[in-house]
Amino acid sequence: MNRLALPMIRLDNLTLGYDRHPAVHHLSAEIPAGALVAVVGPNGAGKSTLLKGLAGELRPIGGRILLPELPAGGLAYMPQRGEIDHSFPVSVFDVVAMGLWHEIGAFGGLSREQRGRVRAALAAVGMAGFESRPIGSLSGGQLQRARFARLMLQDAPLILLDEPFAAIDSRTVDDLVELILGWHDEGRTILTVVHDLEQVRRHFPTALLLSREPVAFGPTAEVLTPERLARARRLSEAFDEHAHECHIEELTVAVAPDVGAHPHAHDDGHAHAEGHGHAPARPATHAHLAPRPRRGLPRH
Amino acid sequence: MFDLLIAPFTEFAFMRRALAGCLALALGATPVGVFLLLRRMSLMGDAMSHAILPGAALGYLAFGLSLGAMTIGGIVAGLVVVFAAGLVTRASVLKEDASLAAFYLLSLAAGVMIVSLRGQNLDLLHVLFGSVLGLDDASLLLIAGIASVTLVCLALLFRPLVMECFDPAFLRGVSRWSPVAHYGFLMLVVVNLVSGFHALGTLMAVGIMILPSAAARLWAKGLPALLLLAVLFAFGSGASGLLLSFHVDVPAGPAIVLVCGVVYFVSLLAAPGGLLAGRLPVRHHLES
Numbered sequence: 001m002n003r004l005a006l007p008m009i010r011l012d013n014l015t016l017g018y019d020r021h022p023a024v025h026h027l028s029a030e031i032p033a034g035a036l037v038a039v040v041g042p043n044g045a046g047k048s049t050l051l052k053g054l055a056g057e058l059r060p061i062g063g064r065i066l067l068p069e070l071p072a073g074g075l076a077y078m079p080q081r082g083e084i085d086h087s088f089p090v091s092v093f094d095v096v097a098m099g100l101w102h103e104i105g106a107f108g109g110l111s112r113e114q115r116g117r118v119r120a121a122l123a124a125v126g127m128a129g130f131e132s133r134p135i136g137s138l139s140g141g142q143l144q145r146a147r148f149a150r151l152m153l154q155d156a157p158l159i160l161l162d163e164p165f166a167a168i169d170s171r172t173v174d175d176l177v178e179l180i181l182g183w184h185d186e187g188r189t190i191l192t193v194v195h196d197l198e199q200v201r202r203h204f205p206t207a208l209l210l211s212r213e214p215v216a217f218g219p220t221a222e223v224l225t226p227e228r229l230a231r232a233r234r235l236s237e238a239f240d241e242h243a244h245e246c247h248i249e250e251l252t253v254a255v256a257p258d259v260g261a262h263p264h265a266h267d268d269g270h271a272h273a274e275g276h277g278h279a280p281a282r283p284a285t286h287a288h289l290a291p292r293p294r295r296g297l298p299r300h
Numbered sequence: 301m302f303d304l305l306i307a308p309f310t311e312f313a314f315m316r317r318a319l320a321g322c323l324a325l326a327l328g329a330t331p332v333g334v335f336l337l338l339r340r341m342s343l344m345g346d347a348m349s350h351a352i353l354p355g356a357a358l359g360y361l362a363f364g365l366s367l368g369a370m371t372i373g374g375i376v377a378g379l380v381v382v383f384a385a386g387l388v389t390r391a392s393v394l395k396e397d398a399s400l401a402a403f404y405l406l407s408l409a410a411g412v413m414i415v416s417l418r419g420q421n422l423d424l425l426h427v428l429f430g431s432v433l434g435l436d437d438a439s440l441l442l443i444a445g446i447a448s449v450t451l452v453c454l455a456l457l458f459r460p461l462v463m464e465c466f467d468p469a470f471l472r473g474v475s476r477w478s479p480v481a482h483y484g485f486l487m488l489v490v491v492n493l494v495s496g497f498h499a500l501g502t503l504m505a506v507g508i509m510i511l512p513s514a515a516a517r518l519w520a521k522g523l524p525a526l527l528l529l530a531v532l533f534a535f536g537s538g539a540s541g542l543l544l545s546f547h548v549d550v551p552a553g554p555a556i557v558l559v560c561g562v563v564y565f566v567s568l569l570a571a572p573g574g575l576l577a578g579r580l581p582v583r584h585h586l587e588s
Contacts, residue, residue, distance in 0.1 A: 055473065057472070073474065075473075076473070077473050079469055082467060082469055082470070083467060083468050083469045084466065084467045085338075085465060085466050085467070088338060088462075088465055088466040089338075089520070089521060089522055089523050089526060090462065090466055090522075090523065091522070094462075095466070095467075098463060098467070098470060098474075101463075101474045101475060102474065105475075106456075106457075106459050106460050106475075106477060107456070107459070134521060134522075135466075150470075154474070
């Protein structure tokens with residue numbers, strides 16, 4: 001293993017959640033630079049929460065997220081539903097040009113060359129000629145294409161996409177997948193929440209299967225096995241509104257004083273959750289991926 | 301015709317001052333109103349206008365009808381309500397409208413009580429309905445100064461503000477401008493309400509912000525056209541309202557706002573975004 005290359009993302013015993021209920025529970029993983037990872041799992045498995053946490057919109061309630069290689073502003077995050085106001089009077093061109101914020105900031109003007117890049121990005125998503133249309137006149141698929149064009153201009157080494165294919169027709173999905181694969185070829189690190197497992201098997205070399213607990217992480221074929229998918233389903237169904245406090249800790253973390261009353265508290269100071277009742281399938285979770293060779297797909 | 305439209309302004313200095321005040325309000329307050337409208341905060345403008353009342357009233361109580369005291373009091377009260385409501389919104393389960401409503405209702409009640417502690421009803425009327433025909437030099441300078449500052453701030457904030465309105469999540473993702481745009485904008489709302497309240501009073505100040513903006517929104521497709529049209533509507537209504545007040549001898553503030561209302565209703569009927577446009581039968585639709 002190449003020790004010199006730092007991973008793009010290191011998740012260190014990460015727990016994310018709302019109101020103390022974990023939505024992502026004790027996730028440890030290293031995602032190397034250039035990986036194309038599909039984040040899969042049932043509804044409520046914590047997929048969106050994980051992306052929110054990575055994007056810095058949600059503070060971890062346990063553990064850490066480390067992004068050692070990421071330059072400032074190097075993260076582009078596309079939330080599932082965004083907060084876009086469709087009735088706002090802006091043109092498609094203006095919306096896509098927002099992707100150039102890291103170059104022009106709040107006050108800079110657009111150079112001729114930058115205008116050209118905005119038009120090129122629109123053309124790349126199949127929306128040449130839509131520049132002056134108001135954003136409210138776009139269909140759902142066209143709006144998603146415009147958001148991809150904006151993302152493209154952000155030129156970020158780390159891209160997080162939350163269900164980019166939800167409620168989008170198959171032809172648009174195919175085009176968007178091609179764009180994602182193109183970014184992968186350029187060496188960007190991409191995490192995408194996807195629901196269509198066939199799509200994941202076909203296009204995504206790596207998968208992270210979540211069900212609040214991390215179920216598996218590694219090469220897609222090894223992650224999306226029937227047993228693991230069934231396990232993910234089982235875990236997602238076992239939600240307890242009045243859950244007890246969880247006291248799985250890294251050994252180095254001080255243990256809270258009120259541990260005694262807890263039914264699954266441990267007095268043996270175990271190293272980690274191995275063998276524990278709701279411990280995830282650890283081996284795959286800690287998988288370190290070798291940098292994979294660039295894809296050789298013919299470009300259209 | 302000349303006698304009807306021009307002579308009042310050439311002959312009477314107070315009409316000229318009032319016209320200058322209307323121009324300043326149209327240039328400063330109306331663009332702010334456009335963004336209030338686009339942010340779906342039109343009613344919030346109304347709430348804010350009530351929130352500045354106790355500050356102005358305290359200034360009035362301490363120093364009488366003093367321009368500086370009432371202005372500073374109004375701005376301070378407005379900012380306190382804005383930031384307190386913002387704090388409550390971020391730190392509790394209440395949404396912005398609820399927390400703001402709570403603060404402005406308290407603020408309004410306190411304001412009315414403070415005014416009634418000393419003043420006669422006439423003073424209260426002045427605070428509520430302004431005195432556009434009685435603008436002195438100091439008030440006029442204040443209104444013009446606030447309009448100038450507003451235009452400069454809007455120019456500086458324009459891009460972050462548009463992004464904050466259109467896609468706040470994206471702006472948060474790429475920069476730290478989101479709170480600057482949000483609170484900077486709210487501060488502009490407060491100072492312009494105070495500016496408008498000198499001319500039109502607390503209740504009417506929102507009128508010249510929102511009504512021309514709403515009318516212009518029915519006509520304009522793009523943001524620049526929208527801003528320009530709203531300013532034109534506001535200034536046109538201001539001038540017409542003053543003339544109406546002059547010839548028919550009605551209070552100027554309500555007259556201006558009512559003319560804004562006429563523009564709004566005409567737009568509602570005639571504009572492409574209005575009531576009728578979508579209901580007329582289409583003779584020939586387009587090929588694609």
